Amino acid sequence: xxxxxxxxxxxxxxxxxxxxxxxxxxxxxxxxxxxxxxxxxxxxxxxxxxxxxxxxxxxxxxxxxxxxxxxxxxxxxxxxxxxxxxxxxxxxxxxxxxxxxxxxxxxxxxxxxxxxxxxxxxxxxxxxxxxxxxxxxxxxxxxxxxxxxxxxxxxxxxxxxxxxxxxxxxxxxxxxxxxxxxxxxxxxxxxxxxxxxxxxxxxxxxxxxxxxxxxxxxxxxxxxxxxxxxxxxxxxxxxxxxxxxxxx
Numbered sequence: 001x002x003x004x005x006x007x008x009x010x011x012x013x014x015x016x017x018x019x020x021x022x023x024x025x026x027x028x029x030x031x032x033x034x035x036x037x038x039x040x041x042x043x044x045x046x047x048x049x050x051x052x053x054x055x056x057x058x059x060x061x062x063x064x065x066x067x068x069x070x071x072x073x074x075x076x077x078x079x080x081x082x083x084x085x086x087x088x089x090x091x092x093x094x095x096x097x098x099x100x101x102x103x104x105x106x107x108x109x110x111x112x113x114x115x116x117x118x119x120x121x122x123x124x125x126x127x128x129x130x131x132x133x134x135x136x137x138x139x140x141x142x143x144x145x146x147x148x149x150x151x152x153x154x155x156x157x158x159x160x161x162x163x164x165x166x167x168x169x170x171x172x173x174x175x176x177x178x179x180x181x182x183x184x185x186x187x188x189x190x191x192x193x194x195x196x197x198x199x200x201x202x203x204x205x206x207x208x209x210x211x212x213x214x215x216x217x218x219x220x221x222x223x224x225x226x227x228x229x230x231x232x233x234x235x236x237x238x239x240x241x242x243x244x245x246x247x248x
Contacts, residue, residue, distance in 0.1 A: 010090040014039070017088045018225045028157045029117035030185060032228045038095045039225070041080065041186070046103040046116035047072070055171055068174070072119060072165065073100050075175020076182045079209060084218045096221060115158070117185055119178075122164035128177050130161040130184040147235060148196040149189050155233040160185040176213040183210050187227025188220060189235035200239045210236070 011017050013036050022028045033040040051068040062070075076098060083093035101108050103116055122128060132140060132154045140154025141147070153161050163181045168174040191211040193201035205211040209220055223234040 010088055012089075012091045013037075014086075014089050014091075014094060018229050020225070020228045022157060024158065026111055026113045027115050029115050030157070030160055032225070034225075037089070037091050037093075038097070039221070040097045040099060041224075042099040042101065043076075043182075043185075044101050044103070044110065044114050044116045045073075046118050048118075048120040050121045051119060051165070052104060055174070056167070057169075057171065062171075068121070068165070069102070069104070069119070071171050071175045072178035073102070075172075075178040076100065078175060079179035080182070080216050082216075084216075084221050086218050086222055088222060094221075117160055118162040120162055120164050122166050125164070126166060128164060128166045128181050130163050130181050132159060132161045147189075149194075149235060149238075150233070151196065153184065153233075155184070155187050155227075156231055157187070157228055160187070179216070180209055180213045183216070183220065183224075186224045187233045188223055189233060191236040197238045202236045202238075205236070 015034050015036060018034050020032050020034055022031060025031060029045075030041065030043045033042065047069040051072070053067060054064060055062075055066055055068050055071055077100070081096060081098050083095055085093050101110060103110070129152070131152045136154035136159065137152060140150045140152075143150070143154065155161060161184065163178070163185055165174070165178060165181065168177060188210050190197065191202040191205040191208050193199040201211070202208075205217075207214045207217065209216045227234045
């Protein structure tokens with residue numbers, strides 16, 4: 001489903017606009033809780049053992065025990081938490097909070113039967129990505145209306161895919177990439193000119209998280225809300241290869 005601008009009339013209660021319910025909450029690794037003027041994203045995360053090791057090239061301000069997983073969590077919170085002025089809400093800025101519950105935390109209160117969002121280190125790609133199990137691939141392409149972007153990721157609230165992170169030159173960059181991939185796990189497509197988008201970059205998205213790993217924007221939060229309300233991944237508008245050709 002390609003994302004369209006919200007046509008819903010603004011309301012003073014966010015719950016009237018985004019009615020999000022999970023029939024099987026424990027099967028949804030990442031869940032949204034909507035308040036009158038707030039959104040809480042709760043993610044149950046399972047980090048691979050390789051990401052629980054000290055980060056190579058860590059910032060000297062961090063303790064020696066600071067891990068890849070620690071920076072991934074920090075990057076997600078740093079970029080997604082905050083206040084957002086949504087077009088669908090007229091009661092002022094909406095506060096978005098991030099609650100990440102780690103499987104490796106011995107003090108975490110994890111419900112029995114809870115499904116986790118898996119975060120791994122990629123060993124065969126120079127880029128980071130989110131991928132579904134192979135048995136979901138073909139089904140995902142058909143479900144998305146043959147969107148090339150859906151190849152490898154057949155997203156749903158109950159199957160957000162596995163986040164695969166690659167090493168980066170700096171620790172902060174690693175956190176930014178983790179925040180971008182978290183956006184895919186929330187149900188967002190890319191906005192930059194990737195080959196599967198026929199090189200089309202969505203105009204005026206240079207500062208978006210799903211473009212340059214910059215910062216989450218209000219439109220991106222609206223897309224996440226729509227994804228979890230409809231159960232369908234939200235894609236930024238794209239153009240075909242012929243439409244992308246510029247006139248000389």
